[in-house]
Amino acid sequence: xxxxxxxxxxxxxxxxxxxxxxxxxxxxxxxxxxxxxxxxxxxxxxxxxxxxxxxxxxxxxxxxxxxxxxxxxxxxxxxxxxxxxxxxxxxxxxxxxxxxxxxxxxxxxxxxxxxxxxxxxxxxxxxx
Amino acid sequence: xxxxxxxxxxxxxxxxxxxxxxxxxxxxxxxxxxxxxxxxxxxxxxxxxxxxxxxxxxxxxxxxxxxxxxxxxxxxxxxxxxxxxxxxxxxxxxxxxxxxxxxxxxxxxxxxxxxxxxxxxxxxxxxxxxxxxxxxxxxxxxxx
Numbered sequence: 001x002x003x004x005x006x007x008x009x010x011x012x013x014x015x016x017x018x019x020x021x022x023x024x025x026x027x028x029x030x031x032x033x034x035x036x037x038x039x040x041x042x043x044x045x046x047x048x049x050x051x052x053x054x055x056x057x058x059x060x061x062x063x064x065x066x067x068x069x070x071x072x073x074x075x076x077x078x079x080x081x082x083x084x085x086x087x088x089x090x091x092x093x094x095x096x097x098x099x100x101x102x103x104x105x106x107x108x109x110x111x112x113x114x115x116x117x118x119x120x121x122x123x124x125x126x127x128x
Numbered sequence: 129x130x131x132x133x134x135x136x137x138x139x140x141x142x143x144x145x146x147x148x149x150x151x152x153x154x155x156x157x158x159x160x161x162x163x164x165x166x167x168x169x170x171x172x173x174x175x176x177x178x179x180x181x182x183x184x185x186x187x188x189x190x191x192x193x194x195x196x197x198x199x200x201x202x203x204x205x206x207x208x209x210x211x212x213x214x215x216x217x218x219x220x221x222x223x224x225x226x227x228x229x230x231x232x233x234x235x236x237x238x239x240x241x242x243x244x245x246x247x248x249x250x251x252x253x254x255x256x257x258x259x260x261x262x263x264x265x266x267x268x269x270x271x272x
Contacts (some may be wrong), residue, residue: 042147052257054259102227
């Protein structure tokens with residue numbers, strides 16, 4: 001593996017620092033299912049998923065974050081349905097605890113926690 | 129340093145290694161939350177591929193030392209020299225130490241079995257009573 005050391009990127013008209021790109025990149029992402037058995041479809045910078053109960057999944061990182069003040073997204077269809085348009089419009093899905101090494105994602109319908117088919121999660125911030 | 133940053137090695141590993149679905153899962157209970165259901169740790173396929181290939185992941189000791197480093201301070205594990213290839217069983221043991229609280233795998237002194245490595249086939253696919261799952265105390269053999 002070779003290393004290219006570049007401070008700035010230029011597309012012919014605009015110059016930006018390379019940190020502009022690295023700071024804005026997702027530091028972790030994962031696509032997983034929670035129905036039948038929790039399983040990762042694909043991911044980056046994830047070491048494990050921990051199924052902690054119905055709709056409760058902890059995503060643990062391989063390369064930790066520098067601090068717990070990072071940001072991210074979590075989408076869940078909050079439904080066991082597998083069709084592209086199967087989602088519960090009354091769903092809520094969100095993060096629980098944040099630490100430098102993991103984040104907790106909860107899938108919830110209008111009335112109860114649910115093991116959802118579609119779970120998409122990513123984090124942005126500073127790496128350790 | 130020739131081994132670079134862990135982040136860069138993960139990116140390189142993802143580009144060249146096929147994901148590996150582990151044949152194991154880790155069941156565990158948190159002794160500080162006796163009413164909580166058992167948890168199931170699922171190894172990430174890309175992480176497992178990196179563990180089996182070697183020269184990607186840092187030594188487990190670096191993660192354990194970093195647990196004592198305050199947030200925002202420099203951590204050791206991203207810059208440590210990577211370890212060599214592991215067997216799948218060694219990788220599971222590494223992952224237990226990394227991703228499960230030491231209260232479960234190191235400090236617990238009670239009589240209950242609170243952690244088990246099991247073949248994936250032993251995890252129920254019917255999740256109707258998921259929040260009532262506990263580790264069976266009748267079977268004391270560990271699968272791995």
